[in-house]
Amino acid sequence: MVSIKDIAKKAGVSISTVSYALNGSPKVTTETCAKILAIAKELNYVPNAAARTLKTRETKIIGVYLTDFSGAFYGDLLQGVNEMLHRKGYDTIVCSGKRSHRMLPERMIDGAIVLDAMFDSDELLRYAELGHKVVVLDRELNHPNINQVLLDNKAGATLAMEHLLDRGFRKIYAIMGPEESYDAGQRLQAVKQAVERCDDLTFKAIEGSFRKESGEEAAKKILAEYTEPAAVFCMNDEMAIGVHNYVSQTDYVVGEHIHIIGFDNVELASYMQPKLATIDYSKHKWGALASEQLLKIIAGEPVENERIYVTLVEGDSVGINKEASAQR
Amino acid sequence: MVSIKDIAKKAGVSISTVSYALNGSPKVTTETCAKILAIAKELNYVPNAAARTLKTRETKIIGVYLTDFSGAFYGDLLQGVNEMLHRKGYDTIVCSGKRSHRMLPERMIDGAIVLDAMFDSDELLRYAELGHKVVVLDRELNHPNINQVLLDNKAGATLAMEHLLDRGFRKIYAIMGPEESYDAGQRLQAVKQAVERCDDLTFKAIEGSFRKESGEEAAKKILAEYTEPAAVFCMNDEMAIGVHNYVSQTDYVVGEHIHIIGFDNVELASYMQPKLATIDYSKHKWGALASEQLLKIIAGEPVENERIYVTLVEGDSVGINKEASAQR
């Protein structure tokens, strides 16, 4: 491994001169500088990040923490993060799993963007307390070193429920997300509020895990007790796709007997037959905004918590309750 | 920032004793050890990665380099990498973009897995020459510090072409990938070989970029000159989906007038109507094998280049050429 020491030796100058030259300090002659740079190139010199970090205490790298690498969902988000950070002179790395948490306290990264329920809030607070900067996308956490950029889950869930009610459905299921998911919890709260505003409603919440299989299981239960057209609000698209798939295998018809709306507007949603109704938001913007906020708190600028807004995307997976309409 | 020095002071021992205790060396009394550990916990001690790396020259982190974060395609691959590496005591980080290349020569990672045509082969060879370990998934590169784990592209492309020929098509299009893509190049070669083995064939290769839009554009051209049922081999599924979408918007019917086969078997493929025929392979295994190979060369074990095998997945996007059958 070639260090500035080697360059200094070969150039017949001191290491500090080399360091100055490499960092473009004005304290060194243009010719010595040129000579040093030439030798550095010749020797294939690469500054050692570990050594530099030891001194400067910054790496110009931001870590994004995700539960896993699987979701088609994450692509746009990461693209948003990456674009913003690159523009500002930072690199992005994506991490998953408990073991990579150490990169934050060990200062291998200058800050973290967290969308990972497995990353404990207490742990995050500890790090924030130690001076590390964090933006969370999946929880509420108040600390000077932590900023929130959250989805407007309640608005989304309310939009979804009102869409189902508008279409005349009075028998409604909600397939929940995993308990540890903040987003799922918020959505469920809004659902319950919407339900309470209606009195002529049959409502049932079914457990779910945000995974396709749990959508299929839920669909099985729903069909087992089928008596009249029912609407299902799945708290993410993946489960909605599970329900959709399961129902399509039976004699029941999506958009006629079983009406489905999801959340996230993943790419697949618009390819389902019939097309899946869902709640949309800009994943790209979410990522970009989160990065922007993170850089601000790193720079010590004051920041407000931010929110990402959502819209309803209609689809034929939600039809009209003809029976209800007829009764009116 | 609390260091072992602080712990040593508080415990009234030397820093070396602290280091031993922290690393579970047997050279230290159980009680001193316990005492030191207690103080470390109390002080919220976190070992400094930069300092350790400076000394040990290893980070236990592997970097995966991708062109971008967008592909739904990458999920399984990364999952495969991550599982294997975690089992072996390593962390995974995912990087994209030229700027993050420096992590390899700067020793922030112990090795790299590369699936990114933007990562120059010359650059990789330079790094390998400097002693850094790399596994490439998208090129052939011979160097003691570089291993290859490649898809069997030629077999896949041959399978696809033979499927189209078996179904009686004699008018065949191939939509190519970007020029810089090794995989696309290999597939094209196999296609040309298959074409040469047949003499009663009308064949045409159309430019493509692996993106959905280029599939749509190609479809436009193909339909503009439509005279008889034609088959299209798209060199990845994304373009196949583009073709599929475009054709579906017209009066032509996929699987009747235009027959489509893709490559990759992305999740969406099986949801297309009609279902997309494609070439399948285990992305998960690809990632796992690549990581395994990388750890081997890091450990200095001898390794052979590996290959990932592929299979044909039939789908109704490829029908039967009735006209051809009738003629026989």
Added chain:
DNA sequence: TTGTACGCGTTATCAC
């Protein structure tokens, strides 16, 4: 303008 010397936090090698 250039050189010297020290600090950063850890590990390793010796003495004791």
Added chain:
DNA sequence: GTGATAACGCGTACAA
């Protein structure tokens, strides 16, 4: 068993 001390590679104040 424990402690002092020298690396590791870079940045930088201070001296020359």
